[in-house]
Amino acid sequence: MTAEVDLNDLKRRMEGAINAFKHDIASLRTGRASSNLLDPVQVEAYGSRVPLNQVANITVPEPRMLGVSVWDKSMVGAVDRAIRESNLGLNPIIDGQNLRIPLPELNEERRKSLVKIAHDYAEKAKVAVRHVRRDGMDGLKKAEKDGVIGQDESRAQSDRVQKMTDDTISEVDRLLAEKEKEIMQV
Structure with missing residues (x-):
C-alpha cells in the first residue's frame, strides 16, 4: 500500500x-415544493423502516403542494404517520390512496x-x-x-x-x- x-x-x-x-x-424546505423534501422520511412497512420513495411516488403538482401516491392501500396510514412525525412541519391530507401535502408559508x-x-x-x-x-x-x-x-x-x-x-x-x-x-x- x-x-x-x-x-x-x-x-x-x-x-x-x-x-x-x-x-x-x-431536503430542507425553503418555501417551494421539492420532492427531495420527503427524502429523510422513513416509513414503517412490512416489519422494517424503509424510505418513503420505496412505498410511494412523490410528485410536485403545484409550487406549494406535494403529492404522494401510495402503492399499497394498507400503507396509507403508515405513510401519513411517518410524514407527520418527520419533524418537517407537514400535515398531509388523505385522499384515497393519495396524500396531498400543502406547504405552509415559512x-x-x-x-x-x-x-x-x-x-x-x-x-x-x-x-x-x-x-x-x-x-x-x-x-x-x-x-x-x-x-x-x-x-x-x-x-x-x-x-x-x-x-x-x-x-x-x-x-x-x-x-x-x-x-x-x-x-x-x-
Whole structure:
C-alpha cells in the first residue's frame, strides 16, 4: 500500500461526506415544493423502516403542494404517520390512496428551526470528515512506526491530510452559509 493511494482514498471519503451533506440540506424546505423534501422520511412497512420513495411516488403538482401516491392501500396510514412525525412541519391530507401535502408559508420561527437543522447536518458532515482525517493520521503513524515511510515523509503526508481536511470543512461551511441565506430569504 503506497501513501499516495491512501491520500486518494481519504479524499474520496471526504468528498462522500460533502455529498451526503449536500443531499441532507437539499431536503430542507425553503418555501417551494421539492420532492427531495420527503427524502429523510422513513416509513414503517412490512416489519422494517424503509424510505418513503420505496412505498410511494412523490410528485410536485403545484409550487406549494406535494403529492404522494401510495402503492399499497394498507400503507396509507403508515405513510401519513411517518410524514407527520418527520419533524418537517407537514400535515398531509388523505385522499384515497393519495396524500396531498400543502406547504405552509415559512414563518420566522420555522426558518430559524430549519437553519438549526442545517447546522446540525453541517456538524455531522464535519465530524465525518474529522473521522476520515483521524483514520489517515493513524495510518501514517502506523506506517512510520513500521518503517514503511520515514519521519519527514510522514510529516509531509500529515500536512497534506490536514490541508485536505481544512479545505473540506471550509467547503461544508460555504455550503451551509448558502443554504442559510436561502432559508432566511423571505
